[in-house]
Amino acid sequence: MSMEVRTRDGLRLEVAGREVTGGLRAPAGRDGWSYLLGLPALVLVVLLMVPMAWTLVWALSAPWGVGNLVDVLTDPDALRAGWHSVLWVGIGLVLLVAGYVIAVLSRLVSGLWRVLLYLMILPFGVSAMVSGAVFRMLFDPNSARGTVSALFGEVVWLGPGLIWWVLGSAFAWSWLGFVVVLFRAGLDANAGVGHRFGRLVLPRAGPVTSIVVLTVLVAAIRVFDLVLIATPGSIVPDVDVVGLHWWQLTTDSTDQGRPAALAVLLFVVVAALSLIGTRGMGRVTPPEPVPMKEPASERTRWWSWVIGLGIGLVWTLPLVVLVATALHDPPAAGTGGWWRLSGLGFGSFAAVADTWLWPALTGSLFIAGPATLLVVACAVPAAYLLTWRLPRRAAAALIVLLGVLAVAPVQMYAGPLGDVFSGSKASLVLVHAAAGLPFATLVLRAAFAAAPRVGVDRRPALDEVWRRGRYRPALVAVTVLEFVLVWNDFIVSFLIGGPADSPLALLLWGEARQFATSAGPVAAGAVVSAIVPVAILLVTWRTVVAGLTGESVR
Amino acid sequence: MSSHVVRRRTILRAAALGPVGGLAAGCAELARVTGLGDPVRVAVSWSATELAAFQRVLGARADDCELVPLGDDIDAALGANATYRLDMVAVPRPKLVLANVDRLAPLPDDVWKPDYDEIWPGGLAARDGRHYALPFKLAHASVVWYRKSLFAEHGLRAPTNWSEWLDLNDRITEQAGIAPLALGGADGWLLAQFFANVLLRHFDGTYDALVRGAPGAWAAGDVRAAFGMVAAMWGRPDALSGGAERALVAQFPEAVLAVFHHHEAAMVPAPDFAESVIREFDALDDDVDKFTFPAAPGLGPRLVATGDLLVLTAPSRPAAGDLIRHLSGPEAPVPWITGTGGFIAANRKTDLSHYTQNLRELAMELRSSDPRFDLSDQVVLGDVLKRVLQDLLRALAAGTAPAAAADTAARAMADAERAAP
Numbered sequence: 001m002s003m004e005v006r007t008r009d010g011l012r013l014e015v016a017g018r019e020v021t022g023g024l025r026a027p028a029g030r031d032g033w034s035y036l037l038g039l040p041a042l043v044l045v046v047l048l049m050v051p052m053a054w055t056l057v058w059a060l061s062a063p064w065g066v067g068n069l070v071d072v073l074t075d076p077d078a079l080r081a082g083w084h085s086v087l088w089v090g091i092g093l094v095l096l097v098a099g100y101v102i103a104v105l106s107r108l109v110s111g112l113w114r115v116l117l118y119l120m121i122l123p124f125g126v127s128a129m130v131s132g133a134v135f136r137m138l139f140d141p142n143s144a145r146g147t148v149s150a151l152f153g154e155v156v157w158l159g160p161g162l163i164w165w166v167l168g169s170a171f172a173w174s175w176l177g178f179v180v181v182l183f184r185a186g187l188d189a190n191a192g193v194g195h196r197f198g199r200l201v202l203p204r205a206g207p208v209t210s211i212v213v214l215t216v217l218v219a220a221i222r223v224f225d226l227v228l229i230a231t232p233g234s235i236v237p238d239v240d241v242v243g244l245h246w247w248q249l250t251t252d253s254t255d256q257g258r259p260a261a262l263a264v265l266l267f268v269v270v271a272a273l274s275l276i277g278t279r280g281m282g283r284v285t286p287p288e289p290v291p292m293k294e295p296a297s298e299r300t301r302w303w304s305w306v307i308g309l310g311i312g313l314v315w316t317l318p319l320v321v322l323v324a325t326a327l328h329d330p331p332a333a334g335t336g337g338w339w340r341l342s343g344l345g346f347g348s349f350a351a352v353a354d355t356w357l358w359p360a361l362t363g364s365l366f367i368a369g370p371a372t373l374l375v376v377a378c379a380v381p382a383a384y385l386l387t388w389r390l391p392r393r394a395a396a397a398l399i400v401l402l403g404v405l406a407v408a409p410v411q412m413y414a415g416p417l418g419d420v421f422s423g424s425k426a427s428l429v430l431v432h433a434a435a436g437l438p439f440a441t442l443v444l445r446a447a448f449a450a451a452p453r454v455g456v457d458r459r460p461a462l463d464e465v466w467r468r469g470r471y472r473p474a475l476v477a478v479t480v481l482e483f484v485l486v487w488n489d490f491i492v493s494f495l496i497g498g499p500a501d502s503p504l505a506l507l508l509w510g511e512a513r514q515f516a517t518s519a520g521p522v523a524a525g526a527v528v529s530a531i532v533p534v535a536i537l538l539v540t541w542r543t544v545v546a547g548l549t550g551e552s553v554r
Numbered sequence: 555m556s557s558h559v560v561r562r563r564t565i566l567r568a569a570a571l572g573p574v575g576g577l578a579a580g581c582a583e584l585a586r587v588t589g590l591g592d593p594v595r596v597a598v599s600w601s602a603t604e605l606a607a608f609q610r611v612l613g614a615r616a617d618d619c620e621l622v623p624l625g626d627d628i629d630a631a632l633g634a635n636a637t638y639r640l641d642m643v644a645v646p647r648p649k650l651v652l653a654n655v656d657r658l659a660p661l662p663d664d665v666w667k668p669d670y671d672e673i674w675p676g677g678l679a680a681r682d683g684r685h686y687a688l689p690f691k692l693a694h695a696s697v698v699w700y701r702k703s704l705f706a707e708h709g710l711r712a713p714t715n716w717s718e719w720l721d722l723n724d725r726i727t728e729q730a731g732i733a734p735l736a737l738g739g740a741d742g743w744l745l746a747q748f749f750a751n752v753l754l755r756h757f758d759g760t761y762d763a764l765v766r767g768a769p770g771a772w773a774a775g776d777v778r779a780a781f782g783m784v785a786a787m788w789g790r791p792d793a794l795s796g797g798a799e800r801a802l803v804a805q806f807p808e809a810v811l812a813v814f815h816h817h818e819a820a821m822v823p824a825p826d827f828a829e830s831v832i833r834e835f836d837a838l839d840d841d842v843d844k845f846t847f848p849a850a851p852g853l854g855p856r857l858v859a860t861g862d863l864l865v866l867t868a869p870s871r872p873a874a875g876d877l878i879r880h881l882s883g884p885e886a887p888v889p890w891i892t893g894t895g896g897f898i899a900a901n902r903k904t905d906l907s908h909y910t911q912n913l914r915e916l917a918m919e920l921r922s923s924d925p926r927f928d929l930s931d932q933v934v935l936g937d938v939l940k941r942v943l944q945d946l947l948r949a950l951a952a953g954t955a956p957a958a959a960a961d962t963a964a965r966a967m968a969d970a971e972r973a974a975p
Binding site: 156235513 | 811
């Protein structure tokens with residue numbers, strides 16, 4: 001544990017309580033050659049930054065430079081989309097608070113917690129496309145098909161207004177498990193330490209907090225495919241978000257300026273969020289640790305059980321719906337609910353296997369596999385340099401830059417890249433790697449910095465990072481997250497690759513154009529597309545969490 | 555019984571071929587990555603059932619083709635921003651062909667049939683005597699489908715003019731106790747086709763003026779009148795299955811199922827390809843009937859039609875030329891016609907006996923009619939029209955009086971025309 005002291009003129013000193021977080025000494029001159037290790041990462045970062053700069057040029061290439069920005073800011077449709085994106089940030093915040101509360105309560109019910117964790121982390125491996133599809137099935141206004149309508153009468157859940165509940169719950173279903181698991185790991189690591197907020201003392205979750213907050217808020221503001229699949233065409237204006245509006249602008253006209261301006265505005269907001277977030281990532285300890293006791297009255301314990309059970313049931317339902325729908329033949333799935341016993345069979349799987357499933361599966365594999373390898377191969381040396389080799393100031397500046405790049409919306413670089421790239425799988429792999437690198441590097445750096453150490457202030461050699469057991473969780477975490485992310489990707493392939501190079505999510509979307517009547521094939525395709533990431537996540541999530549929080553595997 | 559056997563066979567085949575298919579796809583993938591194989595890439599707007607049907611049409615040739623389902627983004631296939639190489643595109647809008655003729659290769663010489671010119675006079679792109687678009691699929695979009703047994707039970711007859719239709723709707727509400735209409739309002743094109751039918755079959759001069767792009771055409775009184783007729787029918791209490799809000803979020807196949815499977819409504823206005831939905835979901839074929847959209851006296855032969863045209867991108871490869879030559883044959887679409895249904899071949903030599911009774915009648919009516927291509931696919935404000943009609947439905951759901959909703963819609967179109975460059 002270490003503490004930080006800031007002097008008035010901005011000099012930052014670290015007071016070592018356990019050990020220092022990075023090299024305090026300037027690296028020796030002969031280390032210079034090792035900076036070459038960062039070259040592959042640098043190439044990818046440049047690949048990302050050049051099209052971003054290009055987008056900025058497009059945005060500003062209007063009369064007086066700001067013409068496009070003014071156009072966007074005075075367009076009522078764009079403003080409405082902006083307001084909706086702000087609403088999404090609100091949803092993200094609510095989710096974060098809920099996740100924190102659940103994580104705190106979960107420490108009181110350890111037996112139930114183990115089961116609950118498995119249930120909650122499952123949806124994190126499911127793509128936004130799939131979770132959107134499941135929730136659209138759940139909330140189908142036809143009571144013969146929709147679970148919620150069958151239980152509560154024919155309320156038009158997918159109509160204007162209520163659609164927000166559908167989208168919000170789909171988002172929560174995907175992300176809450178991630179939030180709870182990481183908060184819980186952070187709480188365990190900091191047991192007995194609290195944060196003081198005025199009169200309130202809350203259990204401290206530690207440095208993982210900023211990763212969680214940043215990831216969820218950025219995910220909320222970048223929502224795209226979820227809205228696209230879960231919303232009937234006529235209702236899209238009610239839930240249009242900035243990312244989606246950008247896409248409509250680019251398809252409706254050949255004007256490059258206005259969509260570019262919109263992308264820049266979105267990027268500025270997200271980057272600001274990131275800057276606030278990464279400020280926390282650089283630190284290991286917040287200012288005011290307060291010792292605290294866990295509240296563990298019988299009453300809280302009882303409530304924790306009830307909440308845990310409730311969440312467990314609600315969290316399993318969508319997966320049950322998905323699998324049960326997929327196990328009905330297409331006519332049965334399209335006309336009746338998943339709970340019916342008639343029409344059971346593998347017809348839906350056969351239908352997708354006959355048409356698009358296999359090419360899509362291999363397509364996804366040929367993109368996600370190489371992209372993951374590339375990211376890990378480039379990010380490990382980069383993170384190594386950031387943690388142990390680079391001078392502190394340079395490392396801090398690079399971390400800020402990476403933090404900003406990590407959250408850059410695809411719309412910020414999709415325009416120019418789409419013009420240049422042929423949409424081949426190789427170029428998609430490259431774009432995915434470039435887009436994934438900043439986040440992977442940051443996670444690795446945080447994990448390297450937080451990993452338990454032997455000895456005092458010792459810098460390992462690069463090959464030790466690969467070999468040593470204690471850094472392995474971080475490597476596993478980054479590999480798994482990157483693979484799952486790319487496997488589940490829709491927006492990068494959609495905006496840059498063009499629909500021609502169709503991985504799973506894209507074809508699923510095509511299938512979902514006639515949503516209700518394609519429920520069987522959609523569910524079957526969704527099940528197959530979800531099996532791979534969910535299985536990987538289930539097998540590795542303990543290591544992943546350990547890697548993200550810098551803990552040793554429990 | 556027979557469908558049972560088929561289904562089981564499909565599953566067995568899928569189970570047996572699944573891993574092989576995966577391998578084959580993997581090999582094709584490898585070939586593509588290494589640049590060895592070079593399939594003919596065909597972009598289509600079809601998905602789900604129709605995509606599978608087209609795959610059957612390709613038959614053994616499917617192995618040498620890569621289908622790219624672009625959905626509503628088919629425009630992008632021909633646009634300047636297309637970043638991937640396509641060999642052939644199935645275009646659902648003739649104006650897309652006209653606009654992009656520079657990027658297209660002319661059709662092979664032996665593919666064109668003179669009678670194609672009659673399908674949409676002046677609508678098919680040609681330059682220097684060479685044609686650029688091959689009509690492949692036609693669709694009759696002036697159809698209203700209904701359940702025969704329900705009509706028989708209550709002694710109802712198909713309407714021959716608009717006021718008869720309104721009366722029929724009221725009688726269905728009173729006598730059968732179900733909604734007369736099911737509407738797929740989430741699909742804007744379906745609402746736009748309804749509007750196009752009202753307009754073409756009552757105010758054909760205005761329809762032509764709109765297609766021509768005559769200045770101020772959207773501000774015409776006829777447009778307001780057509781919106782009024784539409785709003786009056788949709789806005790009648792209990793007219794729409796599940797209410798106007800449900801209709802707003804329902805897609806086209808759901809509306810078809812509301813009539814033929816759930817029996818929640820009596821009629822559904824939907825193009826001929828509704829038949830594929832009806833067949834897929836096991837509705838009884840002898841309970842399915844249809845009537846042509848009612849028309850003002852004398853306007854009967856003018857029908858709303860849509861279709862898909864095949865075009866080759868320039869420079870075209872011989873393999874793509876071979877494929878289009880194959881698809882131009884009269885027997886090529888037969889697997890779609892017999893296996894899936896809801897398909898009318900553009901080639902008049904295609905044997906009528908392949909069609910079901912309903913589709914044969916529609917195909918014959920289409921041949922003897924004076925078809926006009928769907929309005930929203932031809933006018934600049936096509937997408938605006940879809941949105942305005944969805945807003946009209948939304949207003950009705952919110953309880954706005956039909957006349958007021960129609961006024962708002964007509965004004966929105968006139969304003970959009972004025973604002974358009």
